[in-house]
Amino acid sequence: MLNLKSQLDRQDLPLFIALSIDEIAIFDLETSSDLKSELKDLYTNSAVQVDVAGNRKAVVIHIPYRLRKAYRKIHVRIVRELEKKFSGKDVVLIATRRIVRPPKKGSAVQRPRTRTLTAVHEAMLEDVVLPAEIVG
Template sequence: MTVKSLAVLNKSYKKRVPCEMKKEQTRLFRQLPSGLNMEVIEQKGLVFADKKIIETQEAAKRTRLWFLFMEVIICSVLGSVKMFTTKKKIQKDKDAEPTEFEETVAQALFDLENSNSDLKSELKDLFINSAVQIDVAGNRKAIVIYVPYRLRKSYRKVHLRLVRELEKKFSGKDVVLLATRRIVRPPKKGSAVQRPRSRTLTAVHEAMLEDLVYPAEIVGKRTRYRIDGSKISKIFLDPKERNNTEYKLESYAGVYRKLTGKDVVFDFPVTEA
């Protein structure tokens, strides 16, 4: 082959190389998976993807997806366990769904049952019906927990210890336990149905007073009638339980007023020296 022929061939090759490079570049980019951040290396005019980087990033993507899947599974299982423990410690009438606050109280009871060895056996078979939070004097809040009437004696056995532990969990809030009672309307005239004395409005409110101040006992009552026709009752408590109840007297009054609409004042009788 002559020198002239070599020169012509080299010239035609130089014109053909850029075209081949563009085709190779297009083919490579079409083969790249979409959505992946890959390092593209340019060497000797050719563009190609580093296969090791692609494989590494695909493996990392699979790992992230696996961890995300496991996180969803774990959260689902933990949520189911929490729901089960909550339903175990709260049973509402007519299978109503508990509120978020009621679930918090039920979870606190469950935690005490499993973490406090002194209360574990007593709390094992106990549950609540409902719970509400009430604003009382002094920008304080009180937590009212309704317990089944048939379990009120069991709750009274652990009342002091349970209330003390709950007030630690709900710092700055006073906790009171009330038995769930139902008020029945008076029967119609001529009806043969008789209303139990314990289901009247007066009886339920009186029983609520006793639950509210427990473990203190009510040793005296005084009712004062105002000029405008309203009245206020003064409830005297047993001084023996002063240390356990004195700091909650305002909360007692606020809770009772909120639940019954009646004004009461709690105090201890003055003892002569």
């Protein structure tokens, strides 16, 4: 029934978060007329609820790296709608990226810059503050 498929491992997540994101919030987003066509081929990898400073909580939704451009087009609307569903919780969309260890001595294989620890952490920071840009 849901076109926005989730590839969540139910044992890794608290059940209420997995059920909330999959069945309730995303279904409501998909049924709204303005987002229906844009959410057709999108899905998520995982969702985690984390504690933030103070007494706040945040829901971090990991999306596939290949779909990040499609999510960026509708990022503001998705976050706004999900924050309405999860009252009192912040919602953050982060692309799933891979960190590759440095090559060993004598190895001819070069590691791409996008797979380094520093580059992945910088990209995650960019994802967290997505509607704005980091300057300086």
